[in-house]
Amino acid sequence: MEAELVLVLEMVVVLTAATVLGYLMNRLRQPVLLGYLLGGMLVGPVLGWIHAESDVRSLAEVGVALLLFALGVEFSIKDLLKVRTIALGGGLLQIVLTVLIGGGLVYLVVPEKTLSQAVFLGAVLSLSSTAVVLKSLTERNEVHTAHGQIMLAILIVQDLALGLMLAVLPALTQPPEVIGTALFRAVLTTVLFGVVAIPVGIWVIPLIMRHLARTGSPELFLLGVLVLCLGIALVTARIGLGIEMGAFVAGLMVSSVESADHALDRVLPMRDVFATVFFASIGLLIDPVFLWANGWLLLLLVAIVMVGKALIVTMIVRLFGYSLKTALTVGNGINQIGEFSFVLAGVARGLGVFSQEWYGLTVGTTAITLLATPFWFKLTPHFFALAEQLPGIGGMMRASQVPRYMEVEEGIANHIVVAGYGRVGRTLVRILQSQGHKVLVIDNDEATLPSLRQKQISYLYGDASSELVLEKAHLPGAKAMAIALPDPLATRLTLKRAMSLAPSLDVTVRAHMNQEIDTLYQLGAKEVVQxxxxxxxxxxxxxxxxxxxxxxxxxxxxxxxxxxxYREIIPEQSEDAVAADLQAAIGGLGGQWYTLPDDSLLVGRTLAQANVRGLTGATVMVIKRLNRLYRYPDAETMLEGGDRLLVVGNMKEQAAFEQLLKGKEE
Missing domain, CATH: 1.10.287 (Helix Hairpins)
Known part of the structure; x- marks a missing residue:
């Protein structure tokens, strides 16, 4: 068969395998790029259907260029400035520490290694997955939370640092006696390229983009964008900075023009196709026999990477003054190795820094950490619920949640507490103040403090879901409370703990999704607004x-x-979907099943008469009677002997509920 037809056939085979395995990963709620890796592995090393590997990898280079071009276009200086302190300080510190610690351990422990291998591996470990983390945050509606913003800020800095790594790290492959000169030359070349690129990006690129846009031809516009991307990438490759660096800079140039979104929209479909080829081409190089033979080593590397990186990030976020809970959430969220680490690993392999074995272990470790991330995200709330109840760790976590700043008058009463000072919270505070109500705001965004001080609004700077913060809000003496937090889990915890402190408090809550409405009412909200x-x-x-x-x-x-x-307009859900929503709702709240004895004083009483929340602080979420489940039972539901009750609450509240079951009210 002619060489051209062989390439076309093998491209079809690679893309088909990537599509099928990507679809399977999607149905399993896993990152689709893992499907692309597995697809390449299947048709390459496993089945041996691909022979034109070098040609496929050449096309994959276009995918790398388009990936980094899109990254440059999507880069947002505005998002970075929102949390600039932790982003620039913490993000850069995280990269440096990961490179030093990760690379240093490799250099000290692994025999027959070089400095360049250790540094390259440290750089690979320092990058996390923007795509996977953003997807997980979006699914959990946590993008605008404090921990979500910190994660994204650090990820943006990592993405920005990738360009510098691609420019400088290849210089480390030079002989030891000239490595200093090589590094100086790489930095000088990068600076000179930047000196030229900045005016070109300010004056030349916008002019070209405007002329292309004025033609009104989508084809010409797309071709022009591709020529800019690949042309600048070829220039940087020619001067020794690599095509990846050039493509990223081209994206940064385009990001500043008014038609940047249009350019990105036109390029994305091509990027996705060629990026699929790139990830599948990585799979072509992965030997499953090697991975199987080194399975225990792979799992050990995964554990070291995820735990070690989580500790580094947690320490840094804590150093910047955030609570231990927020720091742990961020650390556990970006403790994987990212998709752009494949790019760095590929560069290291191309330069001869990574052997096939090193490359296989690096890619395998990266793939497993990406696979583990969504599961890790789901387990985090349960981990916190358990940790907060342990004597030592729980005390540390609670102590770190004391309000860092507060301006509350002593003995404040007859006030309205507003948890969350975002767009919803600001409007709500303005309305309440216009009617002469005294307001106390709880928020953990330091950027809101100047505004609150200027308007002379009482405030607590801290996590609204913290018991220590809520105690400072004097909830028993408050008229009402409104919860307008961006984090669904924090919203549920805040409501649960507020009702424990003041069971009769009138609380209005903002729901993020319709699945939360019943849960929030069950936890004690007077009104839920979706x-x-x-x-x-x-x-x-x-x-x-x-x-x-x-x-x-x-x-x-x-x-x-x-x-x-809203029941009349809420879409119908299957029993399985309702059960899954309930399971997600009680995550982080601490749930336990109890059997109601026939001689309990609760038998024959309605939930309203039993007053479980008022007496214990706990909440009954589900009643199981014979073969029927009563999810979110209302106040008039009668309790019967033999009922199985799902009760949420902390250890103290669970203990009080157990006493109540035995007939000993507290």
């Missing part, structure tokens, strides 16, 4: 008025939907 449903109700009311419906009737319809907890 922004998307509220928007639809207001739009519906406006349209009814325009169509001639009387104002009182339109308002009554809206109020009926609200009184019914």
């Amino acid at each position: 922004p998307e449903f509220e928007a639809s109700l207001e739009m519906g009311a406006h349209m009814l008025l325009q169509l001639g419906t009387p104002a009182h009737r339109a308002q009554q319809i809206v109020n009926d939907y609200r009184a019914g907890r």
Whole structure:
């Protein structure tokens, strides 16, 4: 068969395998790039169907260039500045420490190694996965939380540092006697390239992009963008900085022009196709027999990487003054090795720094940490729930959650507590103050402090879900409380702990997803507001008025939907989906099953009469009676002997509930 047809055939085979395995990973809720790796491994080393590996890898270089070009276009200096202190200080410190510690351990422990191998490996370990972390944060609705913003800030710095690594690290492959000169030359070349690139990016690139956009031809615009990307990449490759560096800089140049989003939109489909080829080409180089033979070593490396990196990041975030819980959350969130580490590992292999064995172990470790990340994210709330109840660790975690700054008058009373001072919280505070109400704000974003001080609003700077912070808010003397936090788990914890401190407090809560509504009501919220449903109700009311419906009737319809907890407009869910939502809802709250004895004083009482929350602080979330489950039972649900009760609460609340079951009220 002709060489051209062989390449086309093998490209089809690679892309087919990547598509099938990528689809399978997607259905299993795993990163699709793992499917691409496995697809390449399947048709390469396992089945031996690919023979034109060098040609496939040449096309994969285009994928690398487009990946880094898109990274440059998506780079946001605005997002970086939001948390610039932890981003620039913490992000750079994390990279340096990971390179020093990771590379240093390799250099000290591994026989027959070189300095360049140790540094390259340390650099590979220092990068985390922006794609996987962002996906996990988005699925959990935690992008705008404090820990989510810190994670993304550090990831942005890592992505930015990748360009510098690609420019400087190859100089380490030079002989020891000239390595200093090589490093100086690499840095000088990078600086000179930057001196030229900055004016080109400011004046030349925007001019070219505007002329391309004015043609009105999508094809010409796309071709122009590709020529810019690959052309600058070829220039940097020619001067010794590599195509990756040039593609990233090209993306940064384009990111500053008004048509940047349009350029990215046009390039993304091509990027995704060629990036698939890139990840599949990595799979072509992975020997499954080697991985199997070194399985225990791989698992040991994964454990060392994930635990070690988590400790480094946790220490740094804690150093910047964040609570131990936030620091641990960030550390456990970005403790994997990222997809761009494949790029660095490929460069190391191409330069002869990594042998095939080193490359296989690096890629295998990276793939496993990426696979473990989503599971790690899901286990984190349960880990915290357990850790907070342990005598030593729990005390440390609680002690670190004391408000760092506070401006609250002694003995404050008859006030309204607002947890969260984002867009929703600010508007709410403005409305309450306009009516003469005394407001106390709880927030953990340091950027909000100047505004609160200027407006002379009482505040607590800290985590609203912390018991120590809530105690300082004087909840028993408050009129009401509103919870408008961006973090779903923090919202549930804040509500749960607020109700434990002040069981009769009137609390209004913002729900992030419709699955949370019943949970929040069950935990004690007086009113739950779901922004998307509220928007639809207001739009519906406006349209009814325009169509001639009387104002009182339109308002009554809206109020009926609200009184019914939006149930009439919530999509139907299967029993399995409801069970999964419940399981997610109690994550981090601490749940335990109890059997209600026939002689318990609770038998024959409704939940309202039993007053479980008022007496113990715990909450009954589920009642299992015979073969039927009553999820989120209402206040009028009667308790019967033999009922199985799922109760959420901390160790103290669980102990009090056990006493209540035995008939000893506390």
